Amino acid sequence: MRLKRLKLAGFKSFVDPTELRIEQGLTGIVGPNGCGKSNLLEALRWTMGESSPKSMRGGGMEDVIFAGTDARPSRDFAEVSILAERQEGDQPEGSTIPFESEVEVVRRIERGAGSAYRVNGRDVRAKDVALLFADAATGAHSPALVSQGKIGAVVSAKPTERRQMLEEAAGIAGLHVRRKDAEQK
Ligand code: ATP
Ligand code: MG
Secondary structure, three states: OEEEEEEEEOEOOEOOOEEEEOOOOOOOOOOOOOOOHHHHHHHHHHHOOOOOOHHHOOOOHHHHEOOOOOOOOOOOEEEEEEEEEOOHHHOOOOOOOOOOOEEEEEEEEEOOOEEEEEEOOEEEOHHHHHHHHHOOOOOOOOOOOOOOOHHHHHHHOOHHHHHHHHHHHHOOHHHHHHHHHHHOO
């Protein structure tokens, strides 16, 4: 799966509709402190199904909605769309979302009404979206999305902790559990 475009409206500091094209290769986002760089990463994670307000640096789920400033009133909803390109092998087993070469995932939250997901225009459940991203090295909890502060945590971690992080990133953490299990038999 390759991400091609991110669209935001009313999400955190991105109150006005904003569209970002993601080209092939490495994408860098630069700007002064507080301009919204981390908010963009959170928009990706949120749309992929993040359900923990804490990992979105908020107290409640509705904290992702533009809260207003001195100059502008708050909004009643936030909406983020991810456009991605899929390859034939991308279809996770058991997925309820039919394979199409391009997929648009939209998540929208309204004050007092909760959030909802759409994939290529059809209403889907949160778990359908989670499954769609699960096998694609993307997803809300993917080691491919590294939050601010995490690099520092890797540098200052004890060697055993660092090994655990690397094993999680490499997707082999589960092997140790199974090996221990086998040794005890
Ligand atoms: P740094 O370089 O310091 O890491 P950054 O570019 O990553 O900065 P972000 O943390 O993405 O910046 O953006 C922080 C800004 O987003 C703050 O100004 C904060 O007030 C604003 N913000 C966060 N949530 C909301 C919200 N719900 N409504 C309005 N503004 C918000
Ligand atoms: Mg930041």
